[in-house]
Amino acid sequence: MKKKRSIYWLSQLPIYGFLIGYLLFTVVPIYWVFATSFKPSTEVMSFPPTLLPHTLSLENYVAVFTQTHLGRGVVNSLIVSLVTTALALFIAALAAYSFTRFRFRGKYFLLNTVLGLYLIPPLIGIIPLFLLFNKLGLLNNLFGLALAYQSLVLPLLTFMLRNYFEGIPVEIEEAAMIDGCSQLEVLRRITLPLAVPGLATAAIFAFIFSWNEFVIALTLLLREDLKTVQLVIMEFVKLHRIEWGQLTAAMVVGMVPVLIVIIFAQRYLISGLLGGATKS
Amino acid sequence: MQREHRRSLATSSGEARGGPPPLRRRKFFWLPYVFVAPLALVLFSISVFPLLWESWVSLQDLRTTNILRGAPFVGLGNYTKLFHDPLFYHSLHISLYFVIGSIFGQFLLGLIIALIFHRMPGVARWLRPVFILPWILSAIIVGYSWIWMYDYNFGLINLALRAVGLHPIKWLNDVSMAIWALVITNIWRGTPFTMLFLEAALKNIPFELYEAAYVDGANSWQVFRHITFPMLRPAVAINLILVTMWTFNLFDTILVMTQGGPADATLTTAMYMYKIAFRYGLFGYGAAIALVMLAINGIMALLYVRTVGKAALS
Numbered sequence: 001m002k003k004k005r006s007i008y009w010l011s012q013l014p015i016y017g018f019l020i021g022y023l024l025f026t027v028v029p030i031y032w033v034f035a036t037s038f039k040p041s042t043e044v045m046s047f048p049p050t051l052l053p054h055t056l057s058l059e060n061y062v063a064v065f066t067q068t069h070l071g072r073g074v075v076n077s078l079i080v081s082l083v084t085t086a087l088a089l090f091i092a093a094l095a096a097y098s099f100t101r102f103r104f105r106g107k108y109f110l111l112n113t114v115l116g117l118y119l120i121p122p123l124i125g126i127i128p129l130f131l132l133f134n135k136l137g138l139l140n141n142l143f144g145l146a147l148a149y150q151s152l153v154l155p156l157l158t159f160m161l162r163n164y165f166e167g168i169p170v171e172i173e174e175a176a177m178i179d180g181c182s183q184l185e186v187l188r189r190i191t192l193p194l195a196v197p198g199l200a201t202a203a204i205f206a207f208i209f210s211w212n213e214f215v216i217a218l219t220l221l222l223r224e225d226l227k228t229v230q231l232v233i234m235e236f237v238k239l240h241r242i243e244w245g246q247l248t249a250a251m252v253v254g255m256v257p258v259l260i261v262i263i264f265a266q267r268y269l270i271s272g273l274l275g276g277a278t279k280s
Numbered sequence: 281m282q283r284e285h286r287r288s289l290a291t292s293s294g295e296a297r298g299g300p301p302p303l304r305r306r307k308f309f310w311l312p313y314v315f316v317a318p319l320a321l322v323l324f325s326i327s328v329f330p331l332l333w334e335s336w337v338s339l340q341d342l343r344t345t346n347i348l349r350g351a352p353f354v355g356l357g358n359y360t361k362l363f364h365d366p367l368f369y370h371s372l373h374i375s376l377y378f379v380i381g382s383i384f385g386q387f388l389l390g391l392i393i394a395l396i397f398h399r400m401p402g403v404a405r406w407l408r409p410v411f412i413l414p415w416i417l418s419a420i421i422v423g424y425s426w427i428w429m430y431d432y433n434f435g436l437i438n439l440a441l442r443a444v445g446l447h448p449i450k451w452l453n454d455v456s457m458a459i460w461a462l463v464i465t466n467i468w469r470g471t472p473f474t475m476l477f478l479e480a481a482l483k484n485i486p487f488e489l490y491e492a493a494y495v496d497g498a499n500s501w502q503v504f505r506h507i508t509f510p511m512l513r514p515a516v517a518i519n520l521i522l523v524t525m526w527t528f529n530l531f532d533t534i535l536v537m538t539q540g541g542p543a544d545a546t547l548t549t550a551m552y553m554y555k556i557a558f559r560y561g562l563f564g565y566g567a568a569i570a571l572v573m574l575a576i577n578g579i580m581a582l583l584y585v586r587t588v589g590k591a592a593l594s
Contacts, residue, residue: 015396015400018392018396019393019396019403019407022389022393022411023407023410023411025468026410026411026413026414026468027410028429028436029414029425029426029428029429029436029468030413030414030417030425032425032428032429032436033421033424033425033428036428044434045434047433047434048439048442049433049434049436049439090318091318091319091322092319094315094316094318094319095315095316095318095319095320097315098311098312098315098316099316102311102312102315103312104312104313104316107312110316110319110320113323113328114319114323115585116581117323117327117328119525119577119581119584120327120331120574120577120581121525121526121529121577123529123531123550123553123554123570123573124331124334124529124570124571124573124574124577125327125330125331125334125570126554126557126570127334127337127557127563127566127567127570128330128331128333128334128337128567129326129330130557130558130563131330131333131337131342131347131563132326132329132330132333134347147322147326148326150322150323150326151322151323151326151327154319154322154323155323158319183311208416211418212416212417212418212419212420213418214418214419214420214532215419215531215532215535215554219558230418230420233420233421233424234420234536237424244428244434247424248424248428251420251421251424251425254418254420254421255417255421258413258416258417258418261416262409262412262413262416263409266408266409266412269412269416270408270412270476
């Protein structure tokens with residue numbers, strides 16, 4: 001019996017070996033950023049590099065918040081992400097509700113358009129988006145950027161929420177209507193409270209997306225004081241000279257929301273993203 | 281779909297019995313339109329309309345210098361120029377390497393991890409959050425993390441190469457190496473999606489099938505060959521199409537890491553389009569490239585819709 005067991009463990013060895021190998025592949029680049037960010041600037045550029053920081057220092061973090069616009073970048077990013085999330089949640093929830101509960105003319109045409117827009121990559125439309133925002137005077141405007149982000153988050157959010165609403169039984173709503181609720185009251189008092197996990201997933205997705213995005217921000221925001229976190233991080237890279245200590249510290253700051261989501265709301269994120277990508 | 285069907289049956293039988301007509305619905309016939317109006321409005325004005333406008337722009341010689349005066353109309357000039365542009369064909373070539381390399385690595389790794397996770401839920405619970413991290417980091421952070429990893433003097437990869445007595449490599453500055461360096465980064469970033477996607481598909485295979493097979497005396501390879509693999513095929517197809525599209529259009533990490541260089545060695549089609557429009561200011565020509573990319577995407581999207589449809593039927 002004992003021998004059999006050890007044979008079993010031996011046969012599992014390649015699996016564990018593979019998992020450990022992949023774990024290192026995943027973690028090492030991120031570890032290297034963290035390790036560098038806590039090294040004092042003299043140690044960052046010492047050769048050969050030290051695997052573990054010899055002295056832990058917050059020098060780089062102090063520097064990025066006092067000497068650069070990283071703080072302002074964080075504020076700008078928060079504004080854009082919160083506005084994007086609120087707007088997208090409102091628009092997508094109403095539409096998704098309508099798609100699940102009503103039959104109306106043009107419903108499938110609209111749904112297919114939304115699916116098509118989901119499949120069209122944002123890059124394709126970036127030239128006319130820039131020209132349009134230029135004409136409308138919406139360049140260099142954080143709210144304009146939040147509006148531009150709608151074109152990217154709305155299709156996925158609509159499908160995510162439609163899937164979620166479909167899981168809520170109509171019978172509950174019908175019962176409330178028989179008891180004298182109007183359609184709007186049903187939505188406000190019954191369906192939306194029941195859909196909170198779905199709405200949370202959608203909100204997390206929209207927030208992380210707009211926090212991480214940089215190509216459209218780079219195109220639409222040209223003024224220094226409006227730059228989002230991601231754009232501020234880009235500034236650390238000057239021609240032929242990179243302050244790696246400060247750059248990595250800024251990157252860690254830029255990672256914070258993502259880490260929070262991974263730690264506290266991982267399940268929502270996974271289910272939401274898969275729901276959006278698979279069921280259409 | 282099913283629910284709607286049931287519901288319409290319910291109302292029609294109610295009406296047949298002489299019940300009251302659905303008053304509320306008649307009274308609020310405009311309600312669904314009001315609910316979808318914001319979505320339709322926003323998507324039309326910042327997605328559909330710009331795409332239509334783009335086809336108009338692609339027929340003009342619009343550049344930064346004539347953006348205010350109005351650009352000359354050149355008909356299909358941009359497109360004929362594109363089909364004679366050696367750099368465009370070069371970029372398609374680079375994209376092909378990038379897509380095939382990324383998908384090969386990402387799919388293989390994703391499939392193996394998904395199978396392991398499916399068999400070991402306990403291990404999966406601890407490792408999954410770590411494994412998905414690269415996927416939700418921003419392109420900027422992914423890009424700079426890997427630039428730092430690939431750094432000639434201070435990067436960990438060259439540190440490891442030196443430690444085992446090999447010559448360090450100029451990863452991102454080497455014409456023949458740079459595209460593969462980007463492929464590795466992209467595999468790092470993209471594998472979690474394939475892994476999660478296939479894991480979800482594995483969960484959907486009915487447990488009874490495995491039971492029946494084991495009862496009939498099948499070994500684990502036979503179970504994989506005759507149950508897991510065929511049942512997984514639709515999901516694999518959908519995953520491969522989606523990832524192909526995303527990888528073909530991906531360029532944010534490339535913009536951060538190499539900007540198409542050195543010597544255009546990493547100039548994918550997406551990167552080329554962005555460079556033409558926003559580096560050289562040739563919006564008309566860039567729009568033409570974008571629309572050719574859209575056509576390529578359209579073919580893949582059709583494939584996607586058909587595969588999803590087939591998967592739903594089976």
